[in-house]
Amino acid sequence: MKPFLPVFHSVMAEPMEQFVAGKRTQGYDYTDQARTLGYFDRFLAAERYVGPALTPDLLQRYVHTTQTLARYSRRIRLTSVRQFSRWLQVRDPASAVLPNDILPRGRDSERFFPIQPEQVAQMMAAATTVLAADPLRARSQHTLLGLLYATGLRIGEALALTPADLASDGLTLRVARGKFGKERLVPLSPSTHAALLDYLAFRRQYATGGNTSPLFLTAGGAALTRAQAYRDFRRLCQHCGLWGRPPPRPHDLRHNYACRRLALWRQAGRDINAMLPILATAMGHVNYSATQRYLHVDAVALQDASTKFHAYVTRHTETHP
Numbered sequence: 001m002k003p004f005l006p007v008f009h010s011v012m013a014e015p016m017e018q019f020v021a022g023k024r025t026q027g028y029d030y031t032d033q034a035r036t037l038g039y040f041d042r043f044l045a046a047e048r049y050v051g052p053a054l055t056p057d058l059l060q061r062y063v064h065t066t067q068t069l070a071r072y073s074r075r076i077r078l079t080s081v082r083q084f085s086r087w088l089q090v091r092d093p094a095s096a097v098l099p100n101d102i103l104p105r106g107r108d109s110e111r112f113f114p115i116q117p118e119q120v121a122q123m124m125a126a127a128t129t130v131l132a133a134d135p136l137r138a139r140s141q142h143t144l145l146g147l148l149y150a151t152g153l154r155i156g157e158a159l160a161l162t163p164a165d166l167a168s169d170g171l172t173l174r175v176a177r178g179k180f181g182k183e184r185l186v187p188l189s190p191s192t193h194a195a196l197l198d199y200l201a202f203r204r205q206y207a208t209g210g211n212t213s214p215l216f217l218t219a220g221g222a223a224l225t226r227a228q229a230y231r232d233f234r235r236l237c238q239h240c241g242l243w244g245r246p247p248p249r250p251h252d253l254r255h256n257y258a259c260r261r262l263a264l265w266r267q268a269g270r271d272i273n274a275m276l277p278i279l280a281t282a283m284g285h286v287n288y289s290a291t292q293r294y295l296h297v298d299a300v301a302l303q304d305a306s307t308k309f310h311a312y313v314t315r316h317t318e319t320h321p
Helices: 013-025 031-047 056-065 071-091 117-130 135-151 155-159 190-203 226-239 251-267 272-283 288-319
Strands: 172-175 184-187
Touching (some): 013 071, 031 056, 056 071, 117 135, 135 155, 135 190, 135 226, 135 251, 155 226, 184 272, 251 272, 251 288, 272 288
Antiparallel strands (some): 172 184
16 A cells, blocks of 8 residues: 555645655655644645745744644644755755754643543544545554554554455454565554454445455445544544543544553553563564553553542541541
8 A cells, every 4th residue: 555645735745755665665655744743734735835845933833833832743734844945955955944053942731631441432433423524544443443443553453454464364454554664563452353244244235446455444335534533432432421621532542452451561561661572563663662652541540539439538537536
């Protein structure tokens, strides 16, 4: 499957396409960065900017539009624009570069929304009624939710899967194009394999493509998009009363997978530090530091549970001395 490439529409559409293509020839996947560059493209189109070069005033106005974003999201968007502006200036010295000191600094707090297995099951069950207008899309979302929670896949990795990526023995799932272009095999439990087989049997009633077509589809055999997946996830969360500030995202299923895996290993008496490389491989992390942050998240979750339990005991002790 070809890597995702957003459609750019502004006066900078052609340079942006060349920039992204150049990054990919260097071995970068650049899917997420290309998507965030699309925000800048839409800004240019809305501004009716005619170019040909970027100006400091234009870049500053775009920076202003990102002020309401969380620090991490803002840094990601501005980093993509800075990289593009540097690339563009090499070709046109008159074009301005987004200053590096504009990028938000500081350590981001861990964004984590705890989701329990029974809540995931409730959302999966609700998909058939909330999305009843499109039975194939409803079943796709039902299966996608379970797969993300059971394997820790990134949403982009899951949406890029094809039926051919499921091993014939049912033991693994092939992620052909993970983050940074890395390929890996993800282990599957028997129950997850059985759920995927059930979904494939249902999918054959609607799908006309072969084993290399997208795994998750909507009506008419169209591929389920990231925007649809996010929109349906929000609807299902609201339907099931799963909400908060900040609200849950599909990526939180990946976070919960990691923390649940650590908790199960801890219950089994395993050496958590020794198991981290296994978790890192399964999740497609480039280095262990990305995996180690789940130790912090898991500790925070344990502390939160301890605090709630202490409050519960104190309250009932005062009520029933």
